[in-house]
Amino acid sequence: MYNVIDAKHIRKRYGDKAALDGLDLNVPAGSIHGLLGPNGAGKTTLVRVLSTLVRADGGTARVAGFDVARQPDRVRGAIGLVGQHAAVDEVLSATQNLVMFGRLCHLPAARARQRAAELLDRFGLADTGDKAVQHFSGGMRRRLDLAAGMVLAPRVLFLDEPTTGLDPRGRAEVWAAVRRLAADGTTVLLTTQYLDEADQLADRISVVDRGRVVADGTPDELKSRLGxxxxxxxxxxxxxxxxxxxxxxxxxxxxxxxxxxxxxxxxxxxxxxxxxxxxxxxxxxxxxxxxxxxxxxxxxxxxxxxx
The missing domain is CATH 3.30.70.100 (Alpha-Beta Plaits)
Structure with a gap:
């Protein structure tokens, strides 16, 4: 099966700390792949390297067939990124936010408005389009974040701890949205601290500790390790x-x-x-x-x- 993410021996240091210490990762196309680990394990640094926001000190990585170091523009054209913190403007409405993101991605005005309507419907926010984001619940705001990350219909979506701070209902809403994305063919790389989130969503899980992958497999395969x-x-x-x-x-x-x-x-x-x-x-x-x-x-x- 084609690996849409293929990273080998990725290294990244910040001062005397090795954030990534020879990390390897393979993610098949069309899957949800979980990166599970505590704070400081290297999950967010890896996402930043793969999304071209940070340059690795060593190793190689390809995303959607493009080299992240030598072809960063091609990588950026193939990915979406939803970070730990909301990127939407709270004063604007949901529609205005998505149109703005569309225009920033160089969509014509008419196409940006059309894409905003498509995404609001897809993420269950069609009836909130004219409502200011500051009045949204946490789950609604996070779903709008996901929609913003999908403006250009990316082949790969990076989700960095997407449900941190959400209540159970908000988490369930985000989980449902992520499942729909994968069902439609988007490859999702999900970083999380939450065991149940990885268990519920991920087709495969890589356990990250001290900048390395220490185990990899389906949730059932990992559980079977303890016999x-x-x-x-x-x-x-x-x-x-x-x-x-x-x-x-x-x-x-x-x-x-x-x-x-x-x-x-x-x-x-x-x-x-x-x-x-x-x-x-x-x-x-x-x-x-x-x-x-x-x-x-x-x-x-x-x-x-x-x-």
Whole structure:
């Protein structure tokens, strides 16, 4: 499959800090690819390199078939970029914002107005076109940001932490808009700190830590790296937690949350472990697969945001 983003050994330093330390990344055309990692991992720096805003110190990268260092104008003509902070003017209406972006992209006036109407309809904002952006909710504002990034119908859209600071409804609105973009053929590179966002949206995920990709795969492939299922048991009585933990330790590594009376164990023989747990007076029992949170903690020793 054609890789619309192909980056090899990308390096970038700021002073004595290596923001990118030989990072490799391949993103197939038409996919949503997630970059998952904590603040400072190098995600935003990589987006800036791939979108020609920052020049790498080493390595090579091609976006939509063009070299980011030698053909920056061709790259810019093929991409859209939605940064962490809103780029729209709050005093202008949604329509005025999109027309302005169209004109800045050298669209004729009539075509800019037509494109604005198309995008407002596409992003569920058709009935807000004459409303000042300052009256928009966070989710509506972010969807307008996405629309602005799509004025020239780019082949590749870079989204840098698009839902930071949004409430659950706003995040759901943005997720739905991103899914529609991918369904229409746009390749999306999404950076995020949110595990559930990567799990919900991404076809593949690259886990970034200290300027390198430390793991890559589908969400299910990454979860399978930890192998065994997780058995979570909540004891009804605090006095039983220690004994429950001792009993389950025979089946694998145990973690204990005494405040919630919860014991978690990685198990291979789920039937035997369940039998051992049920000898106690328990309030709840859950058997599940590993989470991306556990994968990330296993790979990097750090935790990332879950909401």
């Amino acid at each position: 065994d299922d997780r058995l979570e048991v909540v004891a009804r009585h605090t006095a039983d937690v220690a004994a429950l933990a001792d009993a389950l330790a025979a089946f694998g590594p145990v973690t204990v949350d005494p405040d919630r009376r919860r014991v978690t164990v990685s198990v291979h023989d789920r039937i035997a472990a369940l039998g051992a747990a049920m000898r106690f007076d328990v309030e709840d029992v859950t058997l599940r697969r590993p989470t991306l949170d556990e994968v990330f903690l296993h790979l990097t020793g750090q935790e990332v945001a879950t909401a």
